Amino acid sequence: MTIQLPYITPDLPGTGGQIKAEPEHFIVEEVPLYGPSGEGEHLFVRFTREGQTTREVVQNLARALGIRPEGIGYAGLKDKHARVTQVFSLPGISPARAEEAIRGLGYEFAWAVPHNRKLRPGHLLGNRFTITILHPHAEDALARAQAIVRALEARGLPNFFGEQRFGQYGDNAAQGLAILTGQKRRPRQKWLTRLLISAYQSQLFNEYLALRMERGLFDSILLGDLAKKTDTGGMFIVEDVEKEQARFDRREITFTGPLFGYKMRQPQADALALEEEILARSPVRPEQWRQHRTDGNRRVGRIFLQPIEMKPHPLGLRLTFYLPKGAYATILLREIIKPASSLPQLETS
Numbered sequence: 001m002t003i004q005l006p007y008i009t010p011d012l013p014g015t016g017g018q019i020k021a022e023p024e025h026f027i028v029e030e031v032p033l034y035g036p037s038g039e040g041e042h043l044f045v046r047f048t049r050e051g052q053t054t055r056e057v058v059q060n061l062a063r064a065l066g067i068r069p070e071g072i073g074y075a076g077l078k079d080k081h082a083r084v085t086q087v088f089s090l091p092g093i094s095p096a097r098a099e100e101a102i103r104g105l106g107y108e109f110a111w112a113v114p115h116n117r118k119l120r121p122g123h124l125l126g127n128r129f130t131i132t133i134l135h136p137h138a139e140d141a142l143a144r145a146q147a148i149v150r151a152l153e154a155r156g157l158p159n160f161f162g163e164q165r166f167g168q169y170g171d172n173a174a175q176g177l178a179i180l181t182g183q184k185r186r187p188r189q190k191w192l193t194r195l196l197i198s199a200y201q202s203q204l205f206n207e208y209l210a211l212r213m214e215r216g217l218f219d220s221i222l223l224g225d226l227a228k229k230t231d232t233g234g235m236f237i238v239e240d241v242e243k244e245q246a247r248f249d250r251r252e253i254t255f256t257g258p259l260f261g262y263k264m265r266q267p268q269a270d271a272l273a274l275e276e277e278i279l280a281r282s283p284v285r286p287e288q289w290r291q292h293r294t295d296g297n298r299r300v301g302r303i304f305l306q307p308i309e310m311k312p313h314p315l316g317l318r319l320t321f322y323l324p325k326g327a328y329a330t331i332l333l334r335e336i337i338k339p340a341s342s343l344p345q346l347e348t349s
Contacts, residue, residue: 053077065090145317149310
């Protein structure tokens, strides 16, 4: 069961409205970390598709090209009910053959260029979104959205995991916990085991970030925080709070939160105490993380946003914005819409 996430703009009224009615109302375009070199045994292909998960696309490509799905690479999982432009890597396939297969599957082919390595998860900078909020309830919806966006651009966005992380029925984290504690057998598919356990890690991260906001610590650096540099990505322990708070205010660094696991890098002092409060709520023992080879990691807790473009649309409002990899557009949208119930479930696999 997922927790009710807090808003960072609770005093600003939302627009109401809907998202995801049609794929053209939720457009996602990958922003790559690097381009293909032009040489090598892997072929990078870029194309646009609708109505399929990333794993469904991989299966379709494998069947059409007669190759193993495991040989196909991609940088990130994308929404099923969206119009998605994404890059995949194909082993040992010629550009002409790839284009024929991609067009034959009904996808919109863009280009195919060789590269010397397989594309791996996480090999992207982020995603650019063009999203239509349909039928907002407020007559002054544009003004409301602009006020919220200005606040988010000034203060930052909590980097919560979105509801789609927890599955169609919201029980992925509960299943992951059951696997970790031995109450449920691992699924036969290794990727599914990883998905369910990572959902439980994501739930604990959301609880941590919600607690940090509840304590009024979203805008503060703590003694012992594992901070991350926004330019290089390097992490370090905060020892001088006054000095690092100034860098935090200048957006040079941000704090990170826990994705618990047996190899996770630990904070110290006040920051460690906060994370230990969350870990104390969990029945998972340290040896169980190790038993299931759950390394753990750190995740940025606060995202500094690039300018968000907003304009009226015949059916409501249209937003165009960029988010770094791992961030969820639905977390930004829920701040703007402030729905009475959960946003529609978005399938990303």
